[in-house]
Amino acid sequence: MRQENTDAAAYWSANLKLIRNVLIVWALVSFGGGILFRPLLSGIEVGGTDLGFWFAQQGSIIVFIILIFYYAFRMNALDRKHGADE
Amino acid sequence: MEQQTLIYLVVGATFALYVGIAVWAKAATTGEFYTAGRGIHPVTNGMATAADWMSAASFISMAGLIAFVGYDNSSFLMGWTGGYVLLACLLAPYLRKFGKYTVPEFIGDRFYSQGARVIAVICLIVASVTYVIGQMTGVGVTFARFLQVDASTGLFIGAAIVFFYAVLGGMKGITYTQVAQYVVLITAYTVPAIFISLNITGNPIPPLGLFSNTVQEGVPLLVRLDQVITDLGFNSYTGHHTNTLNMVLFTMSLMIGTAGLPHVIIRFFTVPKVADARWSAGWALVFIALLYLTAPAVGAMARLNIMETVQPGPVGAEDGSLAYEERPDWFRTWEQTGLISWTDRNDDGRIQFYNDRNEAFDQMAREEWGWEGNELTINQDILVLANPEIAQLPNWVVALVAAGGLAAALSTAAGLLLAISSAISHDLIKSIINPNISDKGELWAARISMTFAIVLATYLGLNPPGFAAQTVALAFGIAAASIFPALMMGIFSKRINSWGASAGMLSGLIFTVVYIFIYKGWLFLPGTNQFPDTEEFWVLGISPLSIGAVGAIVNFGVAYGVSALTKEPPVEIQELVESVRVPRGSGAAVDH
Structure with missing residues (x-):
């Protein structure tokens, strides 16, 4: 009755896109800000x-928390939009 | 009240609480034993996960690891928290939807192969058993230091307590005791930290204190610390002194290792819905962060405190170093345990604490000041345990720290023991040896496996193999290189088949274990290593601790290659993957 396949596919690709964005920020704050780009940020006291x-010892942990709640929040909206919620 | 009486009272009260919870939360079915009936609120589960995850190492050792190295050990902070982002978006919700009891069960079903399931069981048992040894020795050591009983008696008492609530209550009993243990351990960790932060920086919030000015000199704490330690020839605290590639890979290994540890993953099977698994990962990290944001502050402040205590005057001045006779009380107390020791190399009755491996500085100190090498060794584990005494806090705080150390070790041990026993009773007995076993029979099998696991863990805690300290590398290496990639590919690819997954897990595992063994000795036997475990011999400067991330890449590569060359998975498996990806219907999966 509904086009369940296309909806499931759209739901999954929206999820993948969200995961990609979350993981980009995840890597930017830890491997980026905390380690690799640290020399570039040395001017900021x-x-x-x-x-x-700060990123290495505090900032990345705080951003990780925000990321997980952001992901959970956005996924709930996606679940509802695509009729995948419980 | 007498210090010792107080410690007995506080530790005794927490133990009585754990036993009380065990009696109240008995498990009646396998569903309750393995997953607490999937009725745990996401915040409650987040708190239990935090206690499950934060081990004796997090509680006792981590602040010291940061304190004596500084910035370069930030990998522990980022690695042991960043894994939760991976859990929340790559594993936990889908495995909850799958709705079964164990991690190997998913691998076996998704890759339609008992062989893959057995590989996963072996990885799980090796990773969890090596990990549990550290917890059991932690219990023994805490007892020995605070309760004046010998380590083996302490170990038996700890094992008896775990036996009581884990065998009776399974996941249900463990969950509620872990919540209680979290409250005990976080109070024990933060109370002394607040006092120390107030003393040194005037700021009652330790993570803010870390970036504040000191009360005495009015300069930023980290500037002061850098100056004090570089004056004594140590590496600066905030500087980057190690191989950058290795630091990146080490952080990555800890992150994916965290996400792949079965005792953490199974905690997310206990929440009612898929959405709860996502929220729960966030709450877990909030509760973990309370300790992980405090630890670097405790580390930096305690290091400054210790340095200023032993070097009260100008470096090199005749009376600049602390006279041994004037050492403070906590110094005397911890000397008795052997965790602080002093040898008067230049016979001046004063404590010279400096970096004698810094050759230029050492030579200058010898010529100019008549120093003859570093005289003080401090075990990094005492930082947290001695903190209340260093900050001259009341006796009840010392008692609280003892109870906190035990809570951290016991809560992690219980989670690991459940992961081990459910792999035995559910993945080996129910699935392979006797598939017709009744639910009641399986519950008994689970209880007997748990008892067996506790006896094994106690034995290994009493007779720790020489490699106990090295096992962290092994546990995280195995979780990162074999379990995490297999789970992730099982969810995110429909094309990976049983051949690909098995070949991937085996090659990731073998690659990682061999790399660890050629530097640390085969099965960690001393003298059997091919190369010394030092940076100049590591391939591209990658330490055996960091190799798990490379092992994971090997696993992904082999799994994709082999799957591409062999037949795609059957249709029903592809449908299974489809269903795991959509939350709707996870309630139905509860009764299987």
């Missing part, structure tokens, strides 16, 4: 050291 140190 935070409490006696630089932004990279």
Whole structure:
């Protein structure tokens, strides 16, 4: 009765897109801000050291929490939109 | 009240609480034993997951790991938290939808192969058993230090408590005790941290204190710390002194290892709905972050505290170093345990604590000041345990820290034991040895497997194999290189077939284990390693601790290659993958 296949496919590709965005930010704050780009951020001072140190010891953990709640929130909306919720 | 009496009272009260919960939360069916009947609220599960995950290593050792190295060990902070992002969007919701009891069960069903399931069981048991050894020794050591009983008696008491609530209550009993244990351990961790942060920076919130000015000098804490330790020839605290590629891979290995550890994954089977699994991962990380944001602050402040204690005056001045006779009380207490030790190399009765591996500095110190090498060794584990005494906090705080250390070790041990016993009773007995076993029979099998696992863990805790300290590398390496990729490909690809998955898991596993063994010795036997475990011998500077991430890439590559060359999975398996991806209908999966 409904085009269930196309809807499931649309739901899955929307999920993949969301996961991709979440993981880009995940990698940017930890591997990027905390390690690889730290020399580039050395000019930005935070409490006696630089932004990279803050990302490595504090910032990335805070961003991880925000990311998970953002993902859960957006997925709930996707579940409803595509009739995949419980 | 007497210190010792207080410790007995506080630890005794927490144990009574755990036993009380066990009596109240008995498991009557296998569903309750394996997954607590899937009725756990996502916030409750988040708290239980935090206790399940934060082990004796997180509670006792991590602040010290950061304190004595500084920025370069930030990998532990990012790695052990970043894995939860992967869990939340790549694994937990789909495995909850699948709706079965164990991690190997998903691998066996998705790859329609008992062989793949057995490989997964072996990986699970090796990773979890090596991990549990650390918890059991942690229990013994905490008892020995705080309760003045010997380590083996302490271990028996701890094992008896775990036996009581894990065998009776299974996942149901473990969940509610873990919630109680979380409350105990986080209070024990944060209370001393708040006092120390107030003392040193005037800020009651430790993570803010880390980036504040010191009360005494009015300069930023980290600037002060960098100055104090570089004056004594140590590497700066905030600087980057190690191989960048290795730091990236180490962080990655810890992240995907965290996401692939079965005792963490099965916690997400206990929530009612798929959406709850996602929320629950977020709550778990909130509760974990309370400790993980406090740890680097505790590390930096305790390091500064210790340095200023042993070096009260200018470096190199005759009376700049602390006279041994004037050492503070906590120093005396911890000397008795052997975790702090002092040798007067230059016979001046004063403590010279400096980096004598810094050759230029060492030579200068010898010529100019008559120093003859570093005289003080401090075990990094005492930072958290001695914190209340260093900050001169009341006796009840010391008692609380003892109870917190035990809570951290016991909660993780129980989660690991459940993962091991359910793999034995459900994946081996129910699935392979005796498929006709009744639910009641399987429940008994699960209880007996749990008992067996506790006896094994106690034995290994009493007779820790020489490699106990190395096992973290093994547990995370195996989880990262074999379990995580298999689960992820099972969900995100319909094309990976049984041949691909089995070949991928085996090659990731063998690659990782061989790389660890050629540096750390075959089966960790001393002297059997091909190369010394130092940076100049590592391939591209990649340490055996970081190899799990490379092993995962090997696993993905082999699995895709082999699957492409062989037949695609049958239609019903592709339909299984479709159904795992959509939350609707997870309630039905509960009664299987």
